[in-house]
Amino acid sequence: MAVIRSDRPLDWRQVAAVAAGEPLELSADARARIAAAHVLVEQIVERGIRAYGVNTGVGALCDVIVSPSEQRTLSRNILMSHAVGVGTPLGVAETRAIMAAALNNFAHGHSGIRLAVAEQLVALLDADCLPEVPAFGSVGYLSHMAHIALVCIGEGHARYRGERLSGREALQRLGLEPLVLDAKEGLSLVNGTPCVTGLAALALARAARLLDWTDAVAAMSFENLRGQLAAFDAESLALRISPGLNVVGERMRGALAESGILAAAVGRRTQDPLSMRTIPHVHGAARDVLSATAEVVNRELASITDNPIVAGTPEAPRVYSQAHAVGASIALAMDSLATAIAQVAAMAERRLDRLVNPLVSGLPAFLAEPGGTCSGFMIAQYTAASLVAQNRRLAMPASLDGGITSGLQEDHLCHATPAALKALEIVDNAGRIVAVELLAASQAYDLQTLDAARAPYTDSLWRGVRSLVPTYRDDRPLAEDMALAFRMIADTEPPPLPNPGKMRPAAAGVVGHTGYATAGEANPTAAHLPDAAGRDLQSAA
Known part of the structure; x- marks a missing residue:
């Protein structure tokens, strides 16, 4: 199309x-x-x-x-x-x-x-x-x-x-x-700014998909760690004004509905650790940043960014030689999106650490086979921690790098394209971190001792992983499983949530200027796509 x-x-x-x-x-x-x-x-x-x-x-x-x-x-x-x-x-x-x-x-x-x-x-x-x-x-x-x-x-x-x-x-x-x-x-x-704008559009698409997966995988970890569902209470979350936060809360309630594991855990703790109970707050904040970034990118695509710009009529041509090719706003937006995704991934690594730590998980150490000859997910968590650190370095703002070029004629630089390139790298790193969490959460289900049912949604996620890779027993290089899980996250959508309600975070390529889509909204290659003002943008087969 x-x-x-x-x-x-x-x-x-x-x-x-x-x-x-x-x-x-x-x-x-x-x-x-x-x-x-x-x-x-x-x-x-x-x-x-x-x-x-x-x-x-x-x-x-x-x-x-x-x-x-x-x-x-x-x-x-x-x-x-x-x-x-x-x-x-x-x-x-x-x-x-x-x-x-x-x-x-x-x-x-x-x-x-x-x-x-x-x-x-x-x-x-x-x-x-x-x-x-x-x-x-x-x-x-x-x-x-x-x-x-x-x-x-x-x-x-x-x-x-x-x-x-x-x-x-x-x-x-x-x-x-x-x-x-x-x-x-x-x-x-x-x-002009087509280079950063094109890369930014790609970063938005990949980040939107990643955030959908991160919600889903976080629900698996939350269930395995027997969290308190009160963290996602709709009335409580509504007290904080954030569209993203409330949408993530709704997604978590949908993903964990009918969980026998969590039903058995009600009242066991007053509060869960922050990496569990702030899932709506952190994931939701990233969705709000995604929404704001989408607005900036759409404005950039609607702008004329040449230098010079030609205008007027053939009888009276005009030339504007100003600075529309400078991408300050989109550089700042890319830096912001990169930081938001890096934070979401950092919290995913913290949940992963809890899954592999027997002191807090109640599961076998490192999700490994017993006996001391198997390391399980011990070193996979190292990889995630390393990627979190790499993201932290990458998240330093490119838009502040500055510099002087062209014999002092260009003496202020915004580094917009480098900001977009590093945002794309952070999204990829985050996807690899969440892929390890997905594998670990699936392994944790295999090792659960509680005789209670998973939520139907998380059960479907677990079955999807197990259709790709079997339970890990130190019988193959774990990197191969991690690569498969990363491609699953990077290339496909997570299963649709049951009864997502009237609002849901949009999948890759669907977020408009609000960052959210209504249930049943068209996909990115549908016949008509709304622009930032809600009007149809024409596509054709």
Whole structure:
């Protein structure tokens, strides 16, 4: 089902859908806006109106005039000099997300590229012939988009059907010719915030799914540790004003309904440890951050982030050369989301530690077979603790890194793209931590001595795990089980909750500007998707 960029901007869910493999189409009106903006650039060139990056150099060279005969050379050279990425290339989803966000930005009609340039990017997406984009470089966005644009002119490298090809050969395989860039096109292709915005949309999708799984796995640990259900009392939780908190409370009540284990534990303790009784508070706070981040990303997708921006009419073209390409708001949002997910994962590790500690769990030490020859989940908890520490280091705010570039011309930097990249890394680390907790909670069920039934929901989770891996008896490398559990969390949704009520946290790709969806709401590739204002965003089969 194609995602269509029409007269409305894409929202983050649609970008995430394209990242996951859905094709992207430009509607007739989007194509018309792109073409009209190029006419404005042609008029700027013809009339000799000074415009940054059109007939001047870039960065600290902004006052150096570039003659009309040199403007194509300037566009090409911008790609060459800005393609300075280093490190392992981005994954397929990350690259597709950036390309989708770039096309969304061009479709606003203020970039000035020719329609042929946008069509070249659409063709690469449609064929899943993806430029090779090193993950690190520059201080924000320039290098990533430069590597993508290189393939459009027959340079750089691309991946196509498992092969690494030169940009020229990749275009030949698709029956396309390398582009010769016109004035401003080189700068338009590398400028703006599509890089961080695409990555941010992907981070939202992965974080939303992770939070659903974390609620589910936390319910398993809570049941195994025989917590007090009063922690999820609806009247009590309603006293704290937090949409996320109250939704998580409802989810926990649904997940643990009809638990014989918890029924037998009622009144055994006055209070559970914080890693158990604050599940709604911590998980709910992260959902509130997710909601706020979704708003920022949707606003960014609705914004024009070029420098310069072309506007006006062919008779009276205008150029705005300000700082819309600076991603301060989205950098701060990514730092916030990263910290929220790191905190949720840190608490998951604390529940895991309680499961493997016989002093508090009432279960065999480290959930291992008795006799001293088996270590069970002892060292798996080490791995989780190590990932928590790594997340703590990663959660330091990228948006405060600062720096000075381009001969003092660019003397304040927000590091938005690094903020998104580390948020994605934290989400992956968190998924691995929760995967270990999922395995440990399943093992704990196998070792329970209490003759009482699991809740139907947690029983379904346990059965799902056991369909993948048997009970662990130190009979195989535990890392293999952990990898399977991580893929289960990263690639699939947890089972739907029984009777979730009118509100539930939305699954990956469904969260809108509130962060929550009503029961039965459409999935991210459904025919109509609401944008941040609740209006339909058009998609089509």
